[in-house]
Amino acid sequence: ATPAATMVGTTIGAQNGVLFKGGDVLERAKDVDTVVFDKTGTLTEGEMELTDVVAFDGGGEPVADGGEPTADGGQLTSRERRSEDDVLRLAAIAESGSGHPLARAIVEGAEERGLAVSEPDAFENVPGHGVKATVSVSGSAGGSSDESDGGSEILVGNRKLFRDNDIDPSPATETLERLENEGKTAMLVGIDGELAGVVADADTVKESARDAVSQLRARGVDVMMLTGDNERTARAVAEQVGIDPEFVRAEVLPEDKSDAVEAIQADGRKAMMVGDGVNDAPALAVAHVGTAIGSGTDVAIEAADVTLMRDDPLDVVKTIRISDATLQKIK
Ligand code: ADP
Ligand code: MG
Secondary structure: OOHHHHHHHHHHHHHOOEEEOOHHHHHHHOOOOEEEEEHHHHHEOOOOEEEEEEEEOOOOOEOOOOOOOOOOOOOOOOOOOOOHHHHHHHHHHHHOOOOOHHHHHHHHHHHHOOOOOOOOOEEEEEOOOEEEEEEOOOOOOOOOHHHOOOOEEEEEEOHHHHHHOOOOOHHHHHHHHHHHHOOOEEEEEEEOOEEEEEEEEEOOEOOOHHHHHHHHHHOOOEEEEEOOOOHHHHHHHHHHHOOOHHHEEOOOOHHHHHHHHHHHHOOOOOEEEEEOOHHHHHHHHHOOEEEEEOOOOHHHHHHOOEEEOOOOOHHHHHHHHHHHHHHHHOO
């Protein structure tokens, strides 16, 4: 492109809240044949809300009445049956040390139900999997008195976290799959080595996400989704926005996101990666075009070639269109 065309394109971009980091970026964007969206905070609002709490009895069955201790039997035999509020309160205490959107929703949900969320004694973040905490339980929440010695070990996270900690997640399968098919992120709650329940958070798909996907596809651009979330939840969200199941890359660990983009580009595809989080920065850097969306973190914006000032997935279409138009004029 001539310097004049580049300047026009850059200016039109800026007027539309699309900031190109340089003339070469403006030129590259027209060649994008694949757009890879991060899920959380990019296709969705990224504002999680607690939607479900399930307390298990010893056999991993949801407690039917959700609350009162019922007849005994199974793993939790030595303890009083925990209620949904107990499960939620312990999960919230464990999560209070984590800044993760999933964690914040659990803490807020517990507080909205009037539960006292204290600080854990010890806390460990397991990136991409969940949290591990030691909680000294005063009062009713922990159940029996044998937990006064040094507190309870609370685990909140995905199946992998539980397997890695020698807790079999399989009794929760039915509950997890039901929630995940609704597009929710379901998390297991473990107390002292036992499966105690499930909590679920849900996020809302951005209003324009579906339009953005269909407009990109109408231009012949393949649309993919990349997420650390599990396959089932990812597919449910993909379906809501019109992304084909075979274009969903789920359960991708934060440190593997850039590898995933490189794999997508391995056959010569030119991918635009669109993301907002700290996790996304390396993936933005390796993509043909890295695009940071909305109130993206500084790290993401720094790694990106394009910054979208608004939080609107339709501006991804605009980015490609501006690049196209600018370079066509001078051909
Ligand atoms: P995303 O790519 O959607 O931002 P992450 O890579 O941060 O997701 O996390 C992947 C998965 O690990 C989550 O879907 C969840 O199951 C689990 N996880 C991560 N952090 C937490 C947490 N603080 N509490 C419970 N589960 C978590
Ligand atoms: Mg994210």
